[in-house]
Amino acid sequence: MPETKVIVIPEGKICDYVDGKFRNDTPEEYVRQTIEKRLVNEHKYSPKQIRIEYTLQLGSRKPRADIVIFDNSDIEQTQNNIKLIIECKKETVDARNAKDGVEQLKSYMSACPNCEWGMWTNGKQKEVFHKYVDDKGNLAFMDYNDIPSADGNLDDINRPKRSSLKNAYDDNLLFVFKTCHNHIHVNDGLQKQPAFFELLKVIFCKIEDERNIPKPLEFYTTSEERSNPDGQLTVRKRISKIFERVKRKHGKIFDANDEIKLSPRSLAYIVSELQKYSLLNTNIDIKGKAYEEIVGANLRGDRGEFFTPRNVMKMVVEMINPQIDEKVLDSSCGTGGFLVTAMTHVIAQLEKDFSKDIGCERKDWDSDSVRAFQDRISEMAATNFFGFDINPDLVKATKMNMVMNNDGSGNILQTNSLLPPHEWSDDFKTKLAEALGVKKSDIRNHTTLEFFNVIVTNPPFGSKIPVKDKNVLEQFELAHIWDNDKANNKWTMTERLQSSVPPEILFIERCTQLLVPGGRMGIVLPDSILGSPGLGYIREWLIKNHRIVASVDLHVDTFQPRNGTQTSVLFLQKKTEEQKQTEETSGTMADYNIFMAMVEKVGHDKRGNPIFKRDPEGNEILVPDTNSVLVLGETSEGDKTVSHQQKKKVEDDQTPDVPEIFAKWKQQEGIAW
Known part of the structure; x- marks a missing residue:
């Protein structure tokens, strides 16, 4: 393979998406770069048509317009030939601002005789204007939905057709x-x-x-x-x-x-x-990031909820590897990120099998095949994907997330899943039993909940929200007081209950109760559970009831900027009664290896700002953006030529590497899933 050319970025600078020049990394620049990506990837303007910080002549003044676009790349790029002007401001600047608001944009448009279009944005507000001459011969500006795309089709701005819907790009x-x-x-x-x-x-x-x-x-x-x-x-x-x-x-x-x-x-x-976007077809990561960020900003509760970053969810799901016919649960589903990620993972397997069955790849499917595949997805989602959460607003938000991604909203249910099952609402038990294909009377108590093959979850943490209800606590061995025989390094459970227990400890046991024997879970837990001497009884209980498959230590900034708790992801496989009986009879635990990994880079710092890869001297680097190669011409023989390729920074994130290493380790250990 040819060596990838790497470009070094000076400290405090960013590389402009269109012209490749280094500019100061500022809030205003973030807005401009977002717009530039949209111009190139959604509106299909050639970078050769676009000029950044273009100097205009306004009487004696020479202001610089943030972005100008010319009709085509061959035209002489003078002020007279500007077609479109875009002004980008930081979030704190209002559109009505006398100096930097929309009137500034209109003055620029007025000074360019052939400029028909203008857009003003600060990332939170957006104003688009179409310039025209009114009946009296005066310049006038009409509000418009959006700027035209490179093909100049105005019909699609006003009433898009299915074929003209665009997939959103980046942020x-x-x-x-x-x-x-x-x-x-x-x-x-x-x-x-x-x-x-x-x-x-x-x-x-x-x-x-x-x-x-x-x-x-x-x-x-x-x-x-x-x-x-x-x-x-x-x-x-x-x-x-x-x-x-x-x-x-x-x-x-x-x-x-x-x-x-x-x-x-x-x-x-x-x-x-x-209206211009296709929400169904836009890349799931782009949808997920947008949706979960806005949900998190508006619905974050006070019950120890801090939502899992997408890269961590992806890592956990790839490692736990849910299959097409397995029932998957998130017992604290939050915004539904884990479930959507798991469903996407399974849909990829389903698509592979479906393509094989009908003998062609997805791009060649006809409309009947597309509908049949969508029916398969809906059927699978309705049968195999479940989410519980105590917060009714988050339940609604999760259903929306599932619908936006693949129409799997049916089994997202509101409940306090730590309550004794006989205290669960009749409505909840009815819906759950129906979806699982069992009798409602089968859901009796904490010993009759073995329904799920896979659990992926990040339970609420916190000493500030302990569980004190005796009816709840008596369902859990981990809610009892355990005596420590230090001489033999052994813990023994007593009949006495603790007065209060942090919820994450109870969630470990509840998840185990919900798994079928041989089922597996990936659960995010605070490191204190894995290392604190006083919590040794939890570790002993975990080893007795599970095969500890893997432990992935996450960087302290993983959940920042909102929470600095040091966490790990524990991967557990529930032992069968037979396995436990054999170990108890023999007095020895089965001997096996455990996969251990430390994620030292998670792609962002403690303020939540992205961190990018650097060269040995500490400078950020750029590599070609393979997702945005532009085909800009043809040779005389009809071969396509690429004369421009955007470049991008590479997030410094180790989570994508872990599943690959884990998959090889699993193979060596003879672990089938």
Whole structure:
């Protein structure tokens, strides 16, 4: 293989996505780079058409426009030939700001005779203008949904077709979700949480409309509708009809009398921001990052919840390797990240098998095959994926996450899963029994819960939220007081209960109770459980009841900036009664190796800022971005040529390396899964 060319980035600089120049790494620059990626990857402008920090002539002044775009790359790049101007500001600058707001953009557009389009954004607000000459011969500016793409098609801006929907790239979906949420929060006067749920309803409508094949898309607003009260009411009526279908289809999430409470003006704005994207087809990591970040910002509770980073979830799921026919549970599902990641892992296996069955790859499937495959996914999701959480808002958010990714919302249930099963609500037990295909009477107590093959979870931690209820504690051996025989290094459980127990300790045992014999779990735990001398009884209980397959020590910054608890992921396989009996009879534990790993780099620092790989001198490096190779021409023989390739920094993250090493180790140890 040819050696990858590496470029060193000076400290405090970033490499511009379009022109490759080094610029100061500032909040304003982050906004500009996000827009540049969208121009190239979504709107398909050639980097040769785009100029950064272009000097304009405005009378005696010579301001620099952040981004200008010319009609094509061959045209003379003078001020007269500018087609589009974009101004990017940091989040704290308001669009109405006298010096740096939209009036500055309009003055730039006015000074460029052929400039028809302009966009102003600070990452939270976005304004798009189409310049025209009114009846009196004066320059005027009309609000528009979005800037045109490189092909100049305005119809798709106003009413996109299925074929013109774009997949979001990089942070752009996060950018859009934040913009929409901020708009609701500011303009409708809603608090952050109600604002989030109103946004959720509109996202549901978007997904329902995308699924409504082969009918034309109804989730849209034209620029004219968005700009006047009558048009805004028309949009509201159109989206409300879609929401009626959503409520019928997702009765477990929305009440029959639920309605979208946004003002017509806000609703039209949000529709205009979302309508160009395909939420179904956008890469799952991009969707997941955008969704989980906005959920985390608005629904994070006070029950010790701190959501697992996506890279850690991916590592855990790849290591635990759920299979197509296995039942998978997250007993503290939060935003649903673990479940979506697990489902994606299984869908990849399903797609491979399905392609083999029909004799062609996914890109060559016909519409009947696509529908058949989607039915297989829905069936699998309804049968095999389960999530529990105590927080009803997070349950709703998880259902949404599952629907947005693969329509597996059915088995996300609200409950305090630590309660004795006889105290679980009748509704919860009915739904659970139905989904598992068992009798409700089979779910009797903590000894009759062995239903799941795989559990992946990050339980709530914390001495601030201990469990003190005697009815709850008496279900768990780990809630008892254990005596320590130091001479023989042995712990013995007594009949006495502890007065209070941190929830993560009980969750270990509850997860074990929920696993079938031979089932396996990946669970995030505080390091104190694995190392504190006073908690030796937990380790003894773990060894007695499980094969300890692996322990992965996570960097202290893994859950930062919100939580600095040092954690590890423990991978356990539940022993069968026969295995335990054999060991008890012989008085010796089975001898086996344990996979141990330390993740020293997780891709971000304690403030949550990304950390990138550096050269031996400590400088950040750039490598070609293989996901954004641009085909910009053809030779006379018709061969494609690439004359420009963006470059990217490489996150310094070791989590993707662990599953590969673990897979080789498993093979050596003869572990089948």
